[in-house]
Amino acid sequence: MVKLIAGVVGIVFCLALLWGAVAPRTAETPDPVAKYHLAPRDVSWQNDNPGGLAVFGTFDRAQLQRGYQVYKEICSGCHSLKRVAFRNLTDLGFSAAQVKALAKQSDVASIDDKTGEPNTRKGIPADKIPGPYANEAAARAANNNALPPDLSLITKAREDGPRYVFSLLTGFGKPVPADWKVPDGLYYNPYFRSLNIAMPPPLSADGQVTYADGTKSTVQQNAKDVAAFLTWTAEPTLEARRRTGIGVVAFLVILTILGYLSYQRVWADLKRRKPEMLPAE
Amino acid sequence: MSFPWARHYEPTHPFMKYVDSRLPIPRLVYDSLGGGYPVPKNLNYFYNFGVLAGVALVVQILTGVILGMHYAANTTIAFDSVEHIMRDVNGGWMLRYMHATGASFFFVVVYIHIFRGLFYGSFKPPREVLWLLGLVIFLLMMATAFMGYVLVWGQMSFWGATVITNLFSAIPLVGETIHTWLLGGFAPDNATLNRFFSLHYLLPFIILGVVILHVWALHIPGSNNPTGIDVKSPADTVPFHPYYTAKDFFGLCVYLTLFSIVVFFLPNMLGEPDNYIPANPLSTPALIVPEWYFWPFYAILRAFTQDFLFIPAKLWGVLAMFSAILLLFFLPWLDTSPVRSNSYRPLNRQFFWIFVVDVLVLAYCGGQHAGEPWLRLSQICSIYYFAHFLIITPLVSRIEKPLPLPNSISEAVLKKHTNTGAPIALQPKGAGIAELPASGQPAE
Known part of the structure; x- marks a missing residue:
């Protein structure tokens, strides 16, 4: 009886699916973006070492500092970095005094102790890096109704994040295909998901930033540095994670070997005494 | 419980005698996973996955309880509190990656455990109740995992919750009411997040309870084994300790090594980048997908594209998705072959492997x-x-004609090991599964 009911139910489900499979359906409209959209370019950073395996690789501190400079001088005009505090910048190799000085350059929203009125004060290392706009409405009002996303997590929030950021920043100025329309106020960028991005080219010419360490400041270099910096902002614990991981995995590999040997030993005892009691493997 | 030749716990030390006569926990441990539990000696590595699933559950509960100390179930700060765990809580990144990766590993282990049961006929009499309890655990796991994913309150959390809870609105007449009741509103919002957190904290302990029943039900007939035939004599078994504790320990080490590699070096491999974007009800992601462990059922849900028999396609999809899991509850009464192991079922074995590929493609x-x-x-x-x-x-x-079964586990082991190719005596009909006809089907 169970089998009979099951058979009937099974046949009904199969017929419903079969009908769905053979019934005529409207042809899919091909996605016009797919034709011109490009996958992120292949670039690598020190933290991808060795050879892209990303096991031992650490951040290049000098590069992170350069990336922070690019963010501060260019990106921060529109993009916030609200999950990073000034105190975190010591991870980039800045000293405590440098961080204090960096924090002091920013004004942070506060409340006047005496009057209770909103005011601003100088930043301290414990403050999160303040964004350029008071709120979303202000951000949209200043950017033709587009919202510049917060960059703290951007490299984890996009497929192949660091490469995506690098490609996007260096992907402006490509010739627009004849059958592709770019509306006013948008810019063509084949690495952006809809190809038309509201962000004007942020890195338009070499030398926009002057690096203190003498690195040649090209668009490619700026993009690579800021992508490295944003990899750190999204995953500040990356180095600690890998360091811990190497120890944990090494410990477990040794434990696995010992576990295997003791397993063999326990079963070998059985094998020797009673040959008919061999384990199956 | 257990076999007549099982050893019994005999405390020697006066203190242990004292404990044994008042609260015999050492006896319970000895009889259930110590020297007092005889286990077939031919279990292969696929039989490690039960223990691994138990470990995976404990890892989830331990990491989850600590994460719960730092997490805030409120839509305005849920996402921020997760990032707070990742950045500011000591070792928080490790706990969260262990918990997120642990869910995936739990499902990998449980899927292998289920397919092991399917291949070796572990769902057949006398282990039907064991199988049913396992399926209850599986259902509870799916509910728990789904709600846990929502707690992050990223884009995929929000839109996954929207899509999945919307399924209930496909139920005729009362669907919309149920949908609103489940969410505590018309769309996922603070009420939804709060109840999901509450349930996500509760369900693992219910799972733990059912796991205890599952292990209890296992200990009544004892483990099945790759030959599928019953244990007949002491020569067929070894005590759980030290034989299977040693083997499970080795299996556990391999599992933890693989787990650590993903946690420490590829923690976001199994996640969606979109879930690092805070939930935004006004912006729908281009592609809404659940976590990978739901994909086969998600594919079944979406496979129904046409109204059929006056039932809308959406309702068909929902019915089919739930049926795809619920039909497993009837499997012991659908597969009534007296032979358990697919090693001796040449025809069924082929369909089994087609099924494995089928599920992977789905x-x-x-x-x-x-x-x-x-x-x-x-x-x-x-x-x-x-x-x-x-x-x-x-x-x-x-209709299948099974291959001749070995007379005993020992014989099967010996033949496999010595590989003499000596013919195995044909068993009398139905032998090897003495208590089988609980199914009501006579052995053929």
């Missing part, structure tokens, strides 16, 4: 966008999914 389709060729492929694979359990399995168990 899983792949479930992760793709709902267009061609994935839609038609998932329709074909869904047809096979239902046909396999509801039509093919009952038929095969009726």
Whole structure:
């Protein structure tokens, strides 16, 4: 009886699916973006070492500092970095005094102790890096109704994040295909998901930033540095994670070997005494 | 419980005698996973996955309880509190990656455990209740995992919750009411997040309770084994300790090594980048997909594209998705072949492997966008999914002629080891599964 009911139910489900499979359906409209959209370019950073395996690789501190400079001088005009505090910048190799000085350059929203009125004060290392706009409405009002996303997590929030950021920043100025329309106020960028991005080219010419360490400041270099910096902002614990991981995995590999040997030993005892009691493997 | 030749716990030390006469926990441990529990000696590595699933559950509960100390179940700060755990809580990144990766590993282990049970006929008498309890655990796991994913309150959390809870609105007449009642509103919002957190904290302990029942039900008939035939004599078994504690320990080490590699070096491999964007009800992601462990069922859900028999396609999809899991509850009465192990079922074995491939293809389709060729492929694979359990399995168990079974586990082990090729004596009909006809089907 169970089998009979099951058979009937099974046949009904199969017929419903079969009908769905053979019934005529409207042809899919091909996605016009797919034709011109490009996958992120292949670039690598020190933290991808060795050879892209990303096991031992650490951040290049000098590069992170350069990336922070690019963010501060260019990106921060529109993009916030609200999950990073000034105190975190010591991870980039800045000293405590440098961080204090960096924090002091920013004004942070506060409340006047005496009057209770909103005011601003100088930043301290414990403050999160303040964004350029008071709120979303202000951000949209200043950017033709587009919202510049917060960059703290951007490299984890996009497929192949660091490469995506690098490609996007260096992907402006490509010739627009004849059958592709770019509306006013948008810019063509084949690495952006809809190809038309509201962000004007942020890195338009070499030398926009002057690096203190003498690195040649090209668009490619700026993009690579800021992508490295944003990899750190999204995953500040990356180095600690890998360091811990190497120890944990090494410990477990040794434990696995010992576990295997003791397993063999326990079963070998059985094998020797009673040959008919061999384990199956 | 257990076999007549099982050793019994005999405390020697006066203190242990004292404990044993008042609260015999050492006796319980000895009899259930110590020297007092005889286990078939031919279990292969696939039999490690039960213990691994237990470990995976404990890892989830331990990491989850600590994460719960730092997490805030409120839509305005849920996402921020997760990032707070990742950045500011000591070792928080490790706890969160262990918890997120641990969910995936839990499902990998449980899927292998289920397929092991399917291949070796572990769901057949006298282990039907064991199988049913396992399925209850599986259902509870799916609910728990789904709600846990929502807690992050990223884009995929929000839109996954929207899509999945919307399924209930497909129920005729009362669907919309149920949908609103489940969410505590018309769309996922603070009420939803709060109840999901509450339930996500509760369900693992219910799972733990059912796991205890599952292990209890296992200890009544004892473990099945790769030959599927019953234990007949002490020569067929070894005590759980030290033989299987040693083997499970080795299996556990391998598991933890693989787990650590993913946690420490590829922690976001199994996640969606979109879930690092805070939930935004005004912006729908281009592709809404659940976590990978739901993909086969998600593919079945989406495979129904046409209204049929006056039932809308959406309702068909919902019915089929739930049926795809619920039909497993009837499997012990659908597959009535007296032979448990597929090693001795040449015809069923072929369908089993087709089924494995079928589920893998379904899983792949479930992760793709709902267009061609994935839609038609998932329709074909869904047809096979239902046909396999509801039509093919009952038929095969009726017409198949199984291979001769070995007389005992020891004999099977010896033959395999010495590989003399000596013919194995044919068993008398139905032998090897003495208590079988609980199913009501006489052994053929």
